[in-house]
Amino acid sequence: MQGISFITHNGRQIPRVPTELDWADRFGGWKARWTIGRMKYSVEPGIYAVGNPDADSFVYVSANYKMSFDRLRSQLAGRDGWILVLDTKGINVWCAAGKGTFGTEELVRRIEEIRLSEIVSHKTLITPQLGAVGVSAHKVKQQSGFSVVYGPVRAEDLPAFLDAGMKATEEMRRVTFPLKDRVVLIPVELVSWGKYVVLAAACFLVLAGLNPKGYSISVAMSDGVRAVLFLLISFLSAVVLGPVLLPWLPGRPFSVKGLWIGLAVLLAGGLFLWYHTNTADGRLIAAAWVLMIPALTSFVVLNFTGASTYTSLSGVKREVKIAVPIQLVCAAVGIGLWLVGRFV
Amino acid sequence: MARLQYLKNVVTLNLDADKCIGCGKCTEVCPHGVFVVEDRKARIIDRDSCMECGACQNNCPADAISVGKGVGCAQAVLSGAIRGTEPNCDCSKGCCD
Numbered sequence: 410m411q412g413i414s415f416i417t418h419n420g421r422q423i424p425r426v427p428t429e430l431d432w433a434d435r436f437g438g439w440k441a442r443w444t445i446g447r448m449k450y451s452v453e454p455g456i457y458a459v460g461n462p463d464a465d466s467f468v469y470v471s472a473n474y475k476m477s478f479d480r481l482r483s484q485l486a487g488r489d490g491w492i493l494v495l496d497t498k499g500i501n502v503w504c505a506a507g508k509g510t511f512g513t514e515e516l517v518r519r520i521e522e523i524r525l526s527e528i529v530s531h532k533t534l535i536t537p538q539l540g541a542v543g544v545s546a547h548k549v550k551q552q553s554g555f556s557v558v559y560g561p562v563r564a565e566d567l568p569a570f571l572d573a574g575m576k577a578t579e580e581m582r583r584v585t586f587p588l589k590d591r592v593v594l595i596p597v598e599l600v601s602w603g604k605y606v607v608l609a610a611a612c613f614l615v616l617a618g619l620n621p622k623g624y625s626i627s628v629a630m631s632d633g634v635r636a637v638l639f640l641l642i643s644f645l646s647a648v649v650l651g652p653v654l655l656p657w658l659p660g661r662p663f664s665v666k667g668l669w670i671g672l673a674v675l676l677a678g679g680l681f682l683w684y685h686t687n688t689a690d691g692r693l694i695a696a697a698w699v700l701m702i703p704a705l706t707s708f709v710v711l712n713f714t715g716a717s718t719y720t721s722l723s724g725v726k727r728e729v730k731i732a733v734p735i736q737l738v739c740a741a742v743g744i745g746l747w748l749v750g751r752f753v
Numbered sequence: 754m755a756r757l758q759y760l761k762n763v764v765t766l767n768l769d770a771d772k773c774i775g776c777g778k779c780t781e782v783c784p785h786g787v788f789v790v791e792d793r794k795a796r797i798i799d800r801d802s803c804m805e806c807g808a809c810q811n812n813c814p815a816d817a818i819s820v821g822k823g824v825g826c827a828q829a830v831l832s833g834a835i836r837g838t839e840p841n842c843d844c845s846k847g848c849c850d
Contacts, residue, residue, distance in 0.1 A: 504824075506808075507806065507807075507824050538781075538782060538784070538808075539784065539808075541781075541782035541808035541811060541812050542806045542807055542808045542811065542822075543811070544811070544812075545811045545812055546778065546812050547812070547814040559781055559782060562784060577781075579786070582781065582783075582784070582786075583784060583785065583786060584784035584785065585756075585757075586757055655757070656757055661758065661759055661760050661761070662760060663827070711827045712827050712828055714825055714826055714827045715824070715825070715826030715827060715828050715829065717825070718784075718804070719757050719758065719759055719785065719802070719804050719825075720759045720804060720825030720826075721759055721760075721763065721764050721803060721804045721805040721823075721825045722805050722821065722822075722823030722824060722825050722826075722830075722840060723763045723764050723765055723805060723821060723823075724759045724760035724763045724764070724825060725825045725826065725827055725830055726830055726840070727760060727763055728760070728827070729827055729830045729831060729834075733831065
């Protein structure tokens, strides 16, 4: 962060942060979306000032994930306030609240550690609503004397919330999952799973050369390259179209939505394949892909549940129990048929 | 586009109307509008939109709400199943935000 200065308040030196984000902040945020430096993208827990706060200025509670911190301070332009940063181990508010690190215990501890009552004369903490998963307002009051006021879900609604006298509209208190929020999650899914898909593709490329006479590099090149293409196209279709088309893909379970993507990929490529291969081994290979591709796309989209904003644990447990065994069996049989197809 | 909803009839959310004091904290913290307060008592109006985040249970001063809190994440469920533990997101892949 550039532009940090220090102010002196009640005899203490407190860092002041700007409310404008610079290119380094934005670049850092972009990198974090691509998992570059993601786990180290944090700020020091403690107390910060924005503007020229005094003992009556509001206190805003934040996680120490730098993206959370930046989102908050960029909405406080023209205001004077204090930002109380909790140690959430570089994780954003909602996830940290789920794990308990953005929670009652840490909040109370941090209030004591920075001696907040020596900084402000009031007893109010404006806390992001999603922090409620970990913060218990009545327990914080009991243990620290400070009252938690839940602000809006999104920092961008904070100015309107404050101007209305700390009143939130219903929309401010709702989490939605619009297209742009789904799309920004694609890079992290791509990078996390892409490694395994590339590895699998490499295995297929090498194994493709197996034939009854031993090994053939030319077959590895033709069949192997084709296998790599199928895998990559299927994976990319699932990891991009799953999030993008989420509301329109049929079925509530994510694994079913992923299945439809796999069937579409098969339709686009598989019919071509079937038509062009009359030999027994050709049909065997086609059958192998009919099993493997939907298994892969279904599994990839199933894993989008973790990044989504509305899936329950009970629902995911039910889905996993039913879908994963089916995906595993289809993948295993498909791989088996494909290997057998080398020797037929 | 209709509001996104996950599976039906699956969540473990429970509201004890006798204990409820109608403070409205649940309506304030719920990200999916599951509750409404009418006649000084809270009521579940959209059970299938519940994602079991636990914010309501956490902030109910009357202990009237119970829910099996957890993260709706397939990877957490799978890694828990493999290790023989509870569903666990180790967050090392940075899937959160």
